[in-house]
Amino acid sequence: MISLIQHAPQYPNLGLGQEYELLDWLQHLTFPREAKFTDLEYAQKVYDQVVKRNLNAGVSISAHNVRTTSYSPAIFIRPQHVLTTPVSMYRVQRFLQMWFLNEAVITPRFALSCTSELMQELGQLMASEPDVHIQTHLSENRTEIQETLRSFPECTSYTEVYEKYGMLRNGTILAHCVWLTEDEMDIIKRTGAGISHCPTSNFNLMSGGARVGAMLDKGLNVGLGSDCSGGFALGVLPQLRNASMLSKMLAVQPEKPNGQTNGHVGQFTNKPLSIPTLFYLATMGGAALCKMAETVGNFLPGKEFDALHVTPGRSPNFFLDVGENRPVGQTRDERRKKLKETFERFLFVSDDRDIAHVYVRGRKVGGSKV
Numbered sequence: 001m002i003s004l005i006q007h008a009p010q011y012p013n014l015g016l017g018q019e020y021e022l023l024d025w026l027q028h029l030t031f032p033r034e035a036k037f038t039d040l041e042y043a044q045k046v047y048d049q050v051v052k053r054n055l056n057a058g059v060s061i062s063a064h065n066v067r068t069t070s071y072s073p074a075i076f077i078r079p080q081h082v083l084t085t086p087v088s089m090y091r092v093q094r095f096l097q098m099w100f101l102n103e104a105v106i107t108p109r110f111a112l113s114c115t116s117e118l119m120q121e122l123g124q125l126m127a128s129e130p131d132v133h134i135q136t137h138l139s140e141n142r143t144e145i146q147e148t149l150r151s152f153p154e155c156t157s158y159t160e161v162y163e164k165y166g167m168l169r170n171g172t173i174l175a176h177c178v179w180l181t182e183d184e185m186d187i188i189k190r191t192g193a194g195i196s197h198c199p200t201s202n203f204n205l206m207s208g209g210a211r212v213g214a215m216l217d218k219g220l221n222v223g224l225g226s227d228c229s230g231g232f233a234l235g236v237l238p239q240l241r242n243a244s245m246l247s248k249m250l251a252v253q254p255e256k257p258n259g260q261t262n263g264h265v266g267q268f269t270n271k272p273l274s275i276p277t278l279f280y281l282a283t284m285g286g287a288a289l290c291k292m293a294e295t296v297g298n299f300l301p302g303k304e305f306d307a308l309h310v311t312p313g314r315s316p317n318f319f320l321d322v323g324e325n326r327p328v329g330q331t332r333d334e335r336r337k338k339l340k341e342t343f344e345r346f347l348f349v350s351d352d353r354d355i356a357h358v359y360v361r362g363r364k365v366g367g368s369k370v
């Protein structure tokens with residue numbers, strides 16, 4: 001499973017800051033914590049835990065926002081792609097030796113933390129590096145949006161800011177996108193950028209509910225991200241569950257952000273996300289945003305073997321019926337039905353105790369039995 005955004009330096013803050021929305025949360029919790037990462041020994045210890053815990057939770061690819069300044073290089077970690085930070089390049093290189101796949105990502109934290117000069121430089125850097133990924137935040141919190149438009153008054157929308165500086169293209173990961181207008185979704189669609197839906201973080205920081213159904217109906221690329229520690233649960237399964245909860249909530253109580261009528265009738269808008277759709281977001285959706293749809297995300301012949309070996313029933317909520325794990329005498333259809341039920345339970349009630357082994361490129365790299 002693929003998690004499109006998390007912040008490795010924020011993991012010690014997981015679960016803290018319940019009283020804050022985004023900008024106060026950054027000020028009171030995030031910035032002080034990230035400042036500690038000038039201590040490279042501390043950084044090494046935290047990052048080591050971050051990688052191990054994400055792997056054990058079944059995350060085969062994760063894109064981390066690692067550093068602390070306005071220009072925060074990120075890493076893809078597979079397992080997990082990792083980041084580069086100018087401050088700790090030496091340590092990062094040593095860290096990377098522990099793992100075997102990584103890729104640098106250009107990561108301005110968000111437009112508010114960048115001057116127009118810096119945005120311009122990042123745009124130029126991107127133009128000279130056509131294959132590099134970009135990861136940033138977009139339209140997360142209403143105050144953030146107001147402040148962004150005040151900082152970039154020449155733009156009529158937050159999305160336009162990134163578009164203006166050439167930061168939107170195939171391979172751009174835009175986290176949150178809670179308050180996008182239809183026009184902003186159209187810009188994202190036109191440029192080929194994609195969206196990391198972060199429902200746990202969006203709930204936790206009271207940012208709002210992203211209209212994932214409308215995004216899917218527009219044909220946008222969408223995957224999932226934990227955005228730890230904005231979200232308090234690492235891994236992809238908690239995001240899948242909260243994406244489901246949000247879609248059900250929007251189905252009975254549709255949001256109308258920015259005064260729009262979202263009465264659009266499509267396959268997904270204002271409807272509960274189905275299990276296949278949720279699983280797609282957790283796997284192929286993320287792979288598409290990482291430009292790895294041809295390589296990972298499912299088990300089609302020729303793809304690399306990124307997989308979880310699940311042993312049901314170890315965590316307390318993953319409850320199997322009496323005799324269910326010994327399918328003696330069942331017909332093929334009965335076995336298929338049971339398998340489908342077990343898969344649904346795994347998605348909604350399991351935890352990392354049920355993930356025995358995690359494979360990346362065919363190599364066993366994590367899991368509760370490793």
Ligand SMILES: [Zn+2]
Pocket residue numbers: 005007137175227230
């Ligand atoms: Zn974030």
